[in-house]
Amino acid sequence: MGVNGWRSADLLDEMNPDWVPNQNLGYANRITPAAVDKFERAARRNENKEAREVQESILAVEDFSTHPVPIDRVAELEDEIKSLRREMQLMRDKHQPFLCNSFEDFGQNDDKCRYFTALNYKVFKSLYKFLEPHLPQPATSFGTTKFQILLFTLSKLRLDIDLTLIAYMSGVHLSTISRYYHKCIYVMFQRLKGLVSWPSREAVQNSMPQCFRRRFGDKVSVVIDCFEILTEKPSEVLQAAQMWSNYKHSHTVKYLIGIAPNGMIIFISNAFGGRASDKFITEKSALLSKMQKGDYIMADRGFLIKNYVENTGVELLLPAFTVGQDQLHPLDIEKTRKLANVRIHVERVIVQLRNKYKILYKNKFPISTLKRTKNYCETPLMDQIVTVCCSLVNLCPSVVPED
Template identity: 45%
Template sequence: MLTKVTTEGTAHLCDEDRNEICQNFKSIQTDLTLDALSSIFLSLRTHDELQQQLKKLTLCYKTLENDDDKTRYYTGLHTYNVFKLVIDYIHPFIKVHLNTVLPAEDQILLTLVKLRLNLDFKDLAYRFGISKFSTSTYFKNTLRIIYLRFKTLVFWPDRSIILKTVPSCFKESFHENTTIIIDCFEIRTQTPSNMLAAAQSWSNYKHSQTVKYLIGITPQGSVCFISEGWGGRVSDKFLTQNSVLLNQLVPGDVVMADRGFLIREFVELFQVSVKIPAFTRGKSQLHPVDLEKTRAIAHVRIHVERVIGAIRQKYSILHDVVPITLLNTGGEQPILDEIVHVCCALFNLFSPIVPL
């Protein structure tokens, strides 16, 4: 289309040219508007998707609601209903202030996740959307409350109750007399900077620094005793002799232990019998009677090893190397002692591992 030129040298558009340019401008304006709207829409959708992904990565007690598989994975508890019962039992004793970042339910979840998966405090901080310092503080404070509320779950049952629930494998070999099966287990720790502490915690058995515990189970497999922690250097005999286990025994009780427990001389002073596998005492082989007794003891004593293994497997914090910070005293006793006791108490919430 041609244009007309004025005397001033400026071009003037004819009506047809002007209309065509206006239509093109409107078309371009419409296209830009649609592009802008499309971009905004995509941004919003991306934002929503990121929010959903972030919500999936963020942990809170509501994310476990009615999900037994997720509850088992993060807490070790079998069902969400059990987790809810734990929350209901602990919740009233957790103080929540105006500046508290996490609600009480999430403080409990954080603590259980730490026991179960032993995630680093920085990892937990990201998952719960709080600082690393707050994560550590919540864990230690809530652990203390759970310990105080749940420590009674590890208890020494009355003998009459034990006799009523003795599994058949014990009845066949020991005529319902076994009261407790004991063993020791060790938890590896970081090396203390103090040389004396490092020497006292060195375990010749584990070839590393450890904290050692004496554990006792009933014939049915429930944890009925857990000692305070000792440096890995102490013997099984010393630990037993210096624990409060002896205060729990009454005349007529029967204690079953491994041959490393040289405890008969002082345990029998309480009129308590001790059953341990026989020694060869320089002989090439055991007498057939002793061999049969040893096999019978080994057959049932293995249950305490199963319990220890199950607790370690369920709560990774007992399986990994424990940092020095968890060996410090949080209240009346070291934090690690509270951790071990709580893990044993939570284990007792499940069905006994030895069938009747």
């Protein structure tokens, strides 16, 4: 039995404590003084070789640094240095906002603020003060502040920046950034959804632009339209069929939006499949229940809801149709022209919504955003995002002129 307690070493296992030579016992290979001198001379040669290589590399660097530059290239190199410095400054300015910890670091710069949030500096600061008590409290070990959470969430809505990029730029793990983003969206949804609310008839009449008042008096309460948002293809066949849009030639969800004559968004429906008609969405939404008898509702040709609307005492304003006739009657032409002249202003609100918050059209929404999030509320994430974007647009100046 060996030293290790269970068996002797193998024949060639020289590192084993139980290995013992049994031939020559090492006496046949004696180290002579000549062998020692030979080893020392080889070691000195290696040291001298390494020293020479270091000296040669130093000389090469010195020769390069003192190499004369042609005079005709000096101006070219100086311009290149200036160009690289400008590019570096642009990159620093582009990525700096995500590293800011407060408004003092962000700076009172309206252009920069509008680029990242679509809001001016004062509105952004007021919004932060309003939301700050309810924003998620980040752990101190993450080095992230509430200000940064709101900033990158608004930037995600504004520019549709990938959360992975935000995670790398802020030095925080992607899962943490994603969790903060979802919580911030939920907070904004709960606190700002009141900005998309139905006003009283008196409020609508008092804020009625002259372009509406001259043509229709003060009876128009809302202008309705539908817009679609692209989504990924659902895995279920039935769901994919319900979400297929012949208009977009893709899978979409459709929202009914109601806009007051002054350009404020006063109604936004839940998401419907892209296959749903404008009539179906209008009937299934709660829009008509908010209107009063005698109100005017302005819509496009796709809203075939005249019979449904008249039962509620609401007047429907639609462009004239040429169905069953060769051309429109002059009175119908004049009516259609009046509708088009005012609808163009309201349609600009939808364009403003898309331009300010590119998340609504830049990329396809994942199907997971249509599912209810049990951790926060029963409203799907996509509905939360659309409502938040509409609320933020209402904080911006209206695109409809007052006179």
